[in-house]
């Protein structure tokens with residue numbers, strides 16, 4: 001990767017100071033003596049934007065000059081977090097800006113805190129998309145991210161009496177300096193209505209008479225590659241009412257109706273659905289999916305035709321479209337509709353183009369997360385697309401399936417896009433597999449389960465279609481920017497290009513037993529813990545000791561992720577301390593960050609339980625400071641950036657077979673945390689890289705989970721045979737943690753016993769508690785701990801999202817890099 005700074009004179013801090021002042025005066029209309037912190041942030045962002053926009057135009061010119069093949073990454077979610085610090089790091093302007101602001105009497109760290117997170121995603125899937133954009137730009141691959149310009153991202157979480165309260169997120173309340181509106185690229189999106197068959201020249205044509213037209217307005221967010229490489233675009237669509245032009249109707253009283261229509265149109269991009277891993281089945285969600293898929297495809301086709309007109313031969317050579325889960329799967333019939341209805345192409349030609357361009361990433365095996373739409377709802381919203389899906393299905397079943405399994409109706413009904421039954425459903429996973437040339441899972445074990453359990457018949461039919469691309473994370477945000485002390489230590493002891501060659505961290509293994517390096521490494525960890533302790537104090541009032549083990553579980557709240565397993569173990573430790581005040585344990589602070597989907601009752605009860613248990617333990621003198629529990633409110637990307645560098649222990653404790661990959665596990669290990677985890681998702685690959693000695697593996701394996709379930713799992717077998725487990729489960733049914741409110745926490749006990757404990761919490765409890773004893777023992781041996789922590793950092797090179805992107809490029813997208821001209 002050529003670096004921009006080697007070819008262009010870097011900005012001096014004096015010059016940057018002038019730019020910031022200039023923007024403070026001319027775009028903020030204020031001056032240093034009066035300017036608020038927010039105005040300083042806006043002015044700094046505007047100054048940096050000059051570099052960003054220059055890179056953007058150069059990159060876009062390069063892409064059109066060379067008519068480049070590009071990937072179009074379609075995702076309902078892009079969890080970008082904050083952009084200023086990231087852009088400063090990627091442009092190598094962080095220190096210069098720090099100096100420039102210092103000279104102006106301002107502190108960069110404080111100014112960075114002014115930026116609201118761009119929280120346009122729920123969790124892993126959305127953050128993965130953001131890491132992938134960073135890597136695509138860094139590796140100079142032509143790429144466009146396509147998504148929705150939600151007015152409100154993921155809700156803000158507050159606690160009231162320990163319970164989660166949601167408030168709307170308003171990231172654009174005071175404008176946003178990064179985005180550029182592109183009115184020249186507006187698209188019109190059709191919905192509802194009916195399909196007419198017209199006969200013309202002896203041919204039947206389908207004409208869709210939509211019931212509604214919506215305007216899709218694109219907003220572009222520049223995505224800056226590291227070393228000032230390419231600046232790609234994230235294009236987010238906002239819905240608006242179509243311009244009202246029937247002035248007679250308008251004046252005759254249509255004014256009010258027009259307002260209603262406008263509100264309905266604007267509802268489409270109003271809010272991100274906050275439920276991950278569950279299918280809501282809501283009409284508005286389907287409309288969101290179609291709205292952004294159709295706008296994106298129209299944009300892709302327009303860009304293509306600008307260069308190639310009606311010559312479609314180049315289309316599959318220049319266009320790759322990646323579906324981030326099934327959420328944009330309706331893009332498949334939409335491309336068929338464009339080619340057949342609008343461009344007059346015949347079916348076979350259209351289908352051949354279509355399935356060459358699409359590929360699909362699966363992120364989940366959970367049955368409740370597999371998208372299905374009620375057929376009648378689908379038909380009402382997208383009547384033409386349902387017809388096309390029937391036709392895709394018909395070709396597939398009568399040609400491909402019939403040829404492979406002649407006369408087998410069982411396999412046909414299993415593979416059909418349409419699920420038969422009392423309510424017929426459209427299976428979006430099947431549509432995605434059939435419409436794509438490649439389908440990937442996100443970690444080795446997950447991809448194997450996609451082949452064997454989720455899509456076994458498809459795998460038999462097309463043995464080369466299903467593949468694996470293990471997830472990754474960008475080391476720019478998740479080490480360089482968030483952990484500057486460790487980054488600097490690595491600069492000095494490994495090599496300076498680790499942010500783009502993460503495997504170079506391997507050099508640190510040589511230092512894993514070096515006492516001086518160990519001390520330096522652990523000193524940094526301690527300083528990071530001191531900083532997090534200040535954050536904890538500021539956000540919750542709780543005082544924690546940075547000398548204790550910081551044990552962190554951060555992820556969406558879900559039964560399969562088993563925050564309640566962690567909680568039961570905390571109760572067990574508390575109970576041991578109450579039974580024996582001299583109980584010997586290394587002081588531990590258990591720290592959680594998690595949002596629950598607003599409608600997920602049990603998840604919210606678990607948050608409540610953690611908060612109530614925390615209250616009780618943190619205020620109980622008898623534990624003698626050995627145990628603290630903290631649940632930080634409003635977990636989000638910018639909070640993760642403060643928590644991850646301070647973690648000693650990383651909790652990755654999902655039921656084996658349920659967590660597709662996990663990516664927080666990678667971020668924590670990269671920052672020197674030791675994983676306590678099950679053999680699930682990418683934990684397996686992390687253990688392979690770090691070595692089993694440097695992670696704490698416990699619990700049932702995927703095969704053991706399957707065997708136990710088929711034997712018939714009975715949680716009472718574990719509850720009745722483990723006195724400590726029984727005691728802590730029963731504790732939840734008292735009013736010990738909720739004085740005066742007995743039963744306030746009993747839903748958790750109920751789910752674990754009479755609810756059948758679907759995620760095998762009780763089955764894994766003892767094994768987990770034993771692994772936690774090993775964590776405790778390892779920490780007492782400071783050198784052994786330091787060694788393991790260093791090896792974790794040293795061996796995470798594989799999980800660079802640059803490697804994931806290179807895998808996608810090699811196996812699926814087949815892109816060529818184009819460093820920009822003029823860089």
Ligand code: 26Q
Nearest residue numbers: 124125275276277279280363659660661662663
């Ligand atoms: C579906 C229907 C209706 C409303 C919302 C949804 C919805 C939204 C978000 C369904 C799923 C999601 C998000 C899923 C997700 O984040 N999956 C995670 O993806 C990561 C990246 O591959 C993996 O590391 C995690 O293991 C996986 O849980």
